[in-house]
Amino acid sequence: MWPQEFAARYRERGYWTGQTFDDLLAERARTFADRVAVVDGDRRITYRQWRERALRLAAGLYDLGVRPGDRVVVQLPNVAEFFDVVFALFRLGALPVFALPAHRAAEIGYFCAHTEAVAFVTTDVHGGFDHRSLAAVTGRATVIVAGEPGGHTALADLYDRGDVDRLPAGPRAGELAFLQLSGGSTGLPKLIPRTHDDYLYSVRASAEICALNAGSVYLVTLPVAHNFPMSSPGVLGALHAGARIVLSPSPDPAVAFPLVAREGVTITALVPPLALVWLEAAQRAETPDLSSLQVVQVGGAKLAPAVAQRVRPVLGCRLQQVFGMAEGLVNYTRLDDADDRVWHTQGRPICPDDEIRVVDDDDVEVPDQTVGHLLTRGPYTIRGYWRAAEHNRVAFTADGFYRTGDLVRRLDGGYLVVEGRAKDQINRGGEKIAAEEVENHLLTHPAVHDAAVVAVPDPYLGERSCAFLVCRAGQQPPTLGQVRSHLRDRGLAGYKVPDLVRVVDAFPVTGVGKTSRRDLRAALRDLAAAPA
Ligand code: J2J
Numbered sequence: 142m143w144p145q146e147f148a149a150r151y152r153e154r155g156y157w158t159g160q161t162f163d164d165l166l167a168e169r170a171r172t173f174a175d176r177v178a179v180v181d182g183d184r185r186i187t188y189r190q191w192r193e194r195a196l197r198l199a200a201g202l203y204d205l206g207v208r209p210g211d212r213v214v215v216q217l218p219n220v221a222e223f224f225d226v227v228f229a230l231f232r233l234g235a236l237p238v239f240a241l242p243a244h245r246a247a248e249i250g251y252f253c254a255h256t257e258a259v260a261f262v263t264t265d266v267h268g269g270f271d272h273r274s275l276a277a278v279t280g281r282a283t284v285i286v287a288g289e290p291g292g293h294t295a296l297a298d299l300y301d302r303g304d305v306d307r308l309p310a311g312p313r314a315g316e317l318a319f320l321q322l323s324g325g326s327t328g329l330p331k332l333i334p335r336t337h338d339d340y341l342y343s344v345r346a347s348a349e350i351c352a353l354n355a356g357s358v359y360l361v362t363l364p365v366a367h368n369f370p371m372s373s374p375g376v377l378g379a380l381h382a383g384a385r386i387v388l389s390p391s392p393d394p395a396v397a398f399p400l401v402a403r404e405g406v407t408i409t410a411l412v413p414p415l416a417l418v419w420l421e422a423a424q425r426a427e428t429p430d431l432s433s434l435q436v437v438q439v440g441g442a443k444l445a446p447a448v449a450q451r452v453r454p455v456l457g458c459r460l461q462q463v464f465g466m467a468e469g470l471v472n473y474t475r476l477d478d479a480d481d482r483v484w485h486t487q488g489r490p491i492c493p494d495d496e497i498r499v500v501d502d503d504d505v506e507v508p509d510q511t512v513g514h515l516l517t518r519g520p521y522t523i524r525g526y527w528r529a530a531e532h533n534r535v536a537f538t539a540d541g542f543y544r545t546g547d548l549v550r551r552l553d554g555g556y557l558v559v560e561g562r563a564k565d566q567i568n569r570g571g572e573k574i575a576a577e578e579v580e581n582h583l584l585t586h587p588a589v590h591d592a593a594v595v596a597v598p599d600p601y602l603g604e605r606s607c608a609f610l611v612c613r614a615g616q617q618p619p620t621l622g623q624v625r626s627h628l629r630d631r632g633l634a635g636y637k638v639p640d641l642v643r644v645v646d647a648f649p650v651t652g653v654g655k656t657s658r659r660d661l662r663a664a665l666r667d668l669a670a671a672p673a
Contacts, residue, residue: 157338195228200303209234212256234312246632250278324573347374353382394422402429412571441571469522495519570602588616608639
């Protein structure tokens with residue numbers, strides 16, 4: 142949490158207003174009562190209905206035993222129930238833990254155990270996977286299913302189960318609102334504690350930077366629980382503006398483009414590989430009418446300038462680059478920036494009180510235009526991960542700056558260009574993979590003696606992952622297929638399963654004495670990029 146003097150300053154400057162997400166929804170339900178807030182297929186939910194559904198569900202969850210401060214792992218695809226669940230938990234002061242639909246037993250089991258979750262809310266079958274099977278790893282958490290419950294608690298039954306008038310008082314804005322997932326670079330995923338005050342500030346300011354208003358229509362293309370579509374300005378920014386949220390079940394242009402045309406979508410958020418897919422699809426003759434689009438945001442991974450330049454001519458709208466992180470800091474190119482900045486930079490921070498330091502390996506600040514490590518602190522950047530005291534000592538400086546692990550160059554006007562990464566992470570088209578987490582799973586394979594996972598450049602995804610293996614003496618090295626099925630059997634999310642496997646006799650030893658895994662990964666990176 143922030144030291145007193147910082148908290149006082151952030152309040153004084155009007156960043157932290159004391160409003161909770163429940164307060165915000167209550168207010169919007171009054172102001173925009175019968176306007177449509179959420180569109181999910183044929184379902185259209187007004188602001189008033191959204192609030193009513195959230196309150197009734199809050200009462201049902203309370204009746205089920207969910208209490209203020211409890212953690213609830215939420216794994217839902219882009220469906221309207223996501224908003225009911227999340228705002229019911231906000232009302233109760235229970236904390237959603239945001240899992241992604243791609244997460245499997247390894248991740249869900251860990252989230253439930255680490256957060257001592259009292260409930261796990263998921264869907265029935267999505268993308269060919271039966272999420273109810275995850276009940277096997279949720280420990281004491283009550284499993285709640287949006288859809289066919291299959292022997293578990295049906296979410297649908299909870300709306301009429303409790304008494305709204307007997308709900309306890311809601312949380313205060315300085316308290317935690319939820320736990321978001323870190324992209325991670327360590328063995329186990331870290332959880333990011335965000336308060337109502339700090340997150341709502343980033344949402345409000347983002348909505349303003351992106352010029353959202355009650356006439357805006359925001360298409361949720363990426364998984365809604367990710368920080369980008371949730372808050373930059375995302376669905377919460379849309380709520381703040383009284384805008385309309387349209388949920389796309391898939392980012393595929395075949396699904397998303399007709400929604401853009403039907404609903405008059407004005408803004409959406411994409412990762413770079415999807416931007417490429419959209420550009421290709423939009424050039425085909427039979428493309429639906431995309432003329433309502435005003436802004437396409439691209440972020441999560443580095444966008445190549447050559448792709449950036451195609452957005453306006455092909456999609457007929459402005460491009461906004463977004464360089465953000467679930468830990469806090471978000472940078473945007475501004476809607477009135479010159480093309481050069483929009484194409485070649487990843488924007489500048491939201492807030493004048495976002496403190497940015499670009500430093501060398503010894504934490505000494507480097508001049509503008511020089512590549513260095515990005516450190517940051519500010520009114521919506523966390524001061525520590527949740528229950529991770531040891532890791533926090535390395536992830537934050539003594540004076541509270543978050544070490545982003547990103548290598549950037551700062552230009553005049555505070556614009557940042559992302560030049561690379563110092564953290565042991567693979568950014569697979571915006572999906573983040575912690576090298577060590579995958580390595581730990583690889584080490585459980587009986588033939589594997591040692592493992593190192595590195596990023597390999599990829600023309601479409603930006604990066605793919607390559608696992609280097611040293612095998613045990615006398616053991617047959619596993620094939621790519623065997624490695625992949627081993628990790629899938631362990632319940633690892635599909636995007637974390639290595640794209641390539643290289644078996645080597647030994648890892649290169651760099652420097653003298655102890656070899657750090659980081660040096661090792663760097664040494665292997667060039668090898669991985671070479672053809673097999
Ligand atoms: C290069 N790298 C980028 C960009 C993120 C908005 C937008 C994105 C995220 C996000 C987010 C990048 N160019 N434009 O939370 O609110 C890499 C950096 C960063 C990490 C954070 C938001 N945009 N990145 O991607 O927590 O390495 O958040 O530190 O998933 O993604 O990942 P994540």
